[in-house]
Amino acid sequence: MKKLWGALLGIIALCCLLALGDYLMNRQSNGTGGRTLTVYNWGDYIDPALIKKFERQTGYHVDYETFDSNESMLTKIRQGGTNYDVVVPSEYTVQRMKKEHLLAPLDHRKLTNFHYIDQRFLNKDFDPGNKYSVPYFWGTLGIIYNDQKVAGQDVQHWSQLWNPQFKNNLLLIDSARDVFAMALITQGDSVNTTNYSKLKQAQHHLQALTPNVKAIIADEMKMYMEQDEAAVGVTYSGDAREMMSVNHHLHYVVPSEGSNIWFDNMVIPKSAKNKQAAYQFINFMLQPENAAKNAEYVGYATPNKAAKKLLPKSVTADQQFYPPESTMKHLQTYKDLPRRVLGEYNDLFLEFKMFRR
Amino acid sequence: MRQKALFIVPYALWIVLFVIAPLALIFYQSFFDLNSHFTLANYQDYLTSATYLKMTLNSVWYAALITVVTLVISYPTAYVLTQLENRQFWLLIVILPTWINLLLKTYAFIGLFSRTGSVNQFLQFMGLGSHQLLFTDASFMFVAAYIEIPFMVLPIFNALIEINPSLLNASKDLGATSWQTFRRIVLPLSMPGVKAGIQAVFIPSLSLFMITRLIGGNRVITLGTAIEEHFLTTQNWGMGSTIGVVLILAMFIVMFITGDSREKGGRH
Numbered sequence: 263m264k265k266l267w268g269a270l271l272g273i274i275a276l277c278c279l280l281a282l283g284d285y286l287m288n289r290q291s292n293g294t295g296g297r298t299l300t301v302y303n304w305g306d307y308i309d310p311a312l313i314k315k316f317e318r319q320t321g322y323h324v325d326y327e328t329f330d331s332n333e334s335m336l337t338k339i340r341q342g343g344t345n346y347d348v349v350v351p352s353e354y355t356v357q358r359m360k361k362e363h364l365l366a367p368l369d370h371r372k373l374t375n376f377h378y379i380d381q382r383f384l385n386k387d388f389d390p391g392n393k394y395s396v397p398y399f400w401g402t403l404g405i406i407y408n409d410q411k412v413a414g415q416d417v418q419h420w421s422q423l424w425n426p427q428f429k430n431n432l433l434l435i436d437s438a439r440d441v442f443a444m445a446l447i448t449q450g451d452s453v454n455t456t457n458y459s460k461l462k463q464a465q466h467h468l469q470a471l472t473p474n475v476k477a478i479i480a481d482e483m484k485m486y487m488e489q490d491e492a493a494v495g496v497t498y499s500g501d502a503r504e505m506m507s508v509n510h511h512l513h514y515v516v517p518s519e520g521s522n523i524w525f526d527n528m529v530i531p532k533s534a535k536n537k538q539a540a541y542q543f544i545n546f547m548l549q550p551e552n553a554a555k556n557a558e559y560v561g562y563a564t565p566n567k568a569a570k571k572l573l574p575k576s577v578t579a580d581q582q583f584y585p586p587e588s589t590m591k592h593l594q595t596y597k598d599l600p601r602r603v604l605g606e607y608n609d610l611f612l613e614f615k616m617f618r619r
Numbered sequence: 620m621r622q623k624a625l626f627i628v629p630y631a632l633w634i635v636l637f638v639i640a641p642l643a644l645i646f647y648q649s650f651f652d653l654n655s656h657f658t659l660a661n662y663q664d665y666l667t668s669a670t671y672l673k674m675t676l677n678s679v680w681y682a683a684l685i686t687v688v689t690l691v692i693s694y695p696t697a698y699v700l701t702q703l704e705n706r707q708f709w710l711l712i713v714i715l716p717t718w719i720n721l722l723l724k725t726y727a728f729i730g731l732f733s734r735t736g737s738v739n740q741f742l743q744f745m746g747l748g749s750h751q752l753l754f755t756d757a758s759f760m761f762v763a764a765y766i767e768i769p770f771m772v773l774p775i776f777n778a779l780i781e782i783n784p785s786l787l788n789a790s791k792d793l794g795a796t797s798w799q800t801f802r803r804i805v806l807p808l809s810m811p812g813v814k815a816g817i818q819a820v821f822i823p824s825l826s827l828f829m830i831t832r833l834i835g836g837n838r839v840i841t842l843g844t845a846i847e848e849h850f851l852t853t854q855n856w857g858m859g860s861t862i863g864v865v866l867i868l869a870m871f872i873v874m875f876i877t878g879d880s881r882e883k884g885g886r887h
Contacts, residue, residue: 266625266626266628266629269629269630270628270629270632272629273629273632273633273636277636331851333851333852333854334851337854430751436832436837437852438852475838476754476836477753477754477835477836477837477838478832478836478837478838479832479833479836479837480832482729482832482833485729486733489733489734489735490734490735491733491734491735491753601653601853601854601855602653604852604853605653605853605855605858608848608849608852608853609668609670612670612674612840612844612845612848613670615837615838615840615844616670616673616674616677616840
């Protein structure tokens with residue numbers, strides 16, 4: 263009988279522990295307000311010194327939490343019970359959040375430092391008039407290559423990746439949108455096409471690439487490119503910069519015929535508790551000297567025109583990360599597609615992955 | 620009697636809360652489409668899509684291969700282990716790798732198999748040149764089998780160790796050769812262990828997804844890859860759950876096939 267009660271108590275205690283854990287985790291993110299600002303951002307995506315500086319300047323206490331994918335962030339905010347004051351989603355997620363009424367519209371009179379942002383990065387399709395979002399950083403999709411194995415002029419364009427000289431030497435990022443963007447651009451289509459036959463055509467085109475594809479991987483690509491495992495890779499500018507800082511034989515190219523350009527943006531969710539502080543924080547981050555410091559720490563391209571002037575010439579003249587105007591005008595952003603279409607992209611991508619050379 | 624019935628309560632509670640409830644939730648979720656409407660379309664899509672069916676075949680094929688490779692390596696291993704003097708010690712050595720996190724073991728293999736890895740360095744030292752080892756079917760099978768071997772050795776070892784030695788002596792006394800003894804006595808009596816081992820290896824192998832990407836470079840696609848994608852990228856939880864239900868069904872089928880003749884293999 264004793265044992266029985268023991269076992270029962272054990273199960274009840276376990277359930278209580280789980281409930282308590284849930285409560286504590288919720289309270290941690292709920293129990294703010296007043297003099298606290300809660301920021302929800304990608305990991306390692308801000309200079310920690312700036313948070314200290316903001317706290318000193320304003321007297322707010324900053325709670326900084328991180329996520330590792332737009333989808334996980336979205337799920338958490340959608341489920342409620344969170345009170346993040348500033349969140350940094352990518353552009354297609356801004357669109358999705360807007361559609362789901364998760365965002366508070368921005369009061370532009372309170373965004374006193376908004377004018378520092380380069381006009382080119384404002385008023386984009388995903389948020390006309392920047393009603394809900396302020397650009398934080400931007401980057402591209404491109405080709406990274408190892409100059410010991412490949413000559414630079416052989417990898418300036420997407421279509422060159424189909425060249426048999428790269429047989430079994432190409433790494434692709436494991437993301438349906440990005441791989442299809444590459445194929446869609448080579449056939450002259452929009453990266454946001456919802457036309458199934460065009461997608462099918464792109465998939466067919468990709469299947470011809472299979473002999474060259476060594477692997478379709480995620481973050482591990484950094485390690486493989488750094489260790490000379492493959493000659494060419496398709497990846498994001500931010501990851502490319504990280505790889506290049508380790509292996510000096512690596513170079514990054516944004517094909518001039520077009521590619522994807524992405525933005526990470528500061529937004530204020532509807533559930534924010536401290537909007538006052540959120541505006542102060544956004545203004546603080548837009549302050550040219552702060553934005554420049556942040557860009558130097560994070561290494562991505564800044565949309566802040568005034569901050570860009572403060573950055574060393576060697577950084578801003580680098581066409582790998584600040585592509586020339588002629589390339590810039592061919593870059594396309596991803597739009598948030600209907601989930602049915604996204605499903606099609608992913609199913610076709612799965613099929614492509616299953617296609618044997 | 621009532622007291623005895625009470626003893627079931629904790630186990631029943633445990634099973635309902637932590638086994639049946641999650642399964643029921645997966646099953647429930649699989650009937651909803653993207654707009655959270657009740658539908659059977661997920662199952663219809665699954666059964667009519669060449670991609671998913673091919674992927675299922677792929678998974679079954681690789682899982683079967685992994686199981687066979689593991690079995691071929693594990694049975695002799697387990698047999699030799701039972702003959703050793705310090706068998707508990709050696710068994711511990713075989714089981715030891717399971718104490719290490721799966722991801723760490725996988726990353727260790729990346730270090731071994733990469734172009735500049737130890738294996739290629741050794742091959743070059745031997746004058747055999749460097750080879751592409753990562754992202755091949757062979758390396759995927761190797762790592763998967765390596766990870767599953769302890770789960771196959773353990774049940775076979777237990778079955779072999781429980782065989783009454785007097786049966787083996789009787790067989791020898793009656794003039795059977797050692798091959799006949801093995802074929803007629805040891806093998807049938809160890810079958811329950813083999814079946815348990817197959818269950819323990821085949822079912823997890825069906826849904827491997829991390830190794831398929833890290834070692835297989837997504838050149839090997841299993842149902843696990845599809846589930847991961849549906850839950851994380853497309854957020855089509857319904858379809859992900861449907862594939863989950865298919866995996867659960869596959870598990871029951873394997874249990875049914877391998878659990879069938881357990882009684883006949885009794886030792887008493």
